[in-house]
């Protein structure tokens with residue numbers, strides 16, 4: 762059975778924006794995205810270096826890392842721009858009662 766964890770309120774993430782979220786019990790931060798009315802959750806740390814992706818820019822469904830400009834597809838986690846090569850971890854999301862939940866474990 763999948764366990765869903767409360768990530769944040771939907772209102773915390775602006776449309777076409779991203780927000781870094783810390784969740785008690787998890788060592789790493791997560792990035793929550795709001796794209797075209799849908800929500801997505803990935804690891805926040807770039808797979809190329811120790812940088813928060815939540816500080817980057819979103820363009821065409823991709824998050825661009827603020828350090829070297831690598832990018833990932835927000836929906837799939839696929840690395841789409843070098844120097845990123847390793848896929849970003851993504852999590853299944855459910856929205857209920859104005860809150861975002863994800864299958865984090």
Ligand code: FES
Nearest residue numbers: 807810826829831
């Ligand atoms: S640390 Fe993200 S592209 Fe290099």
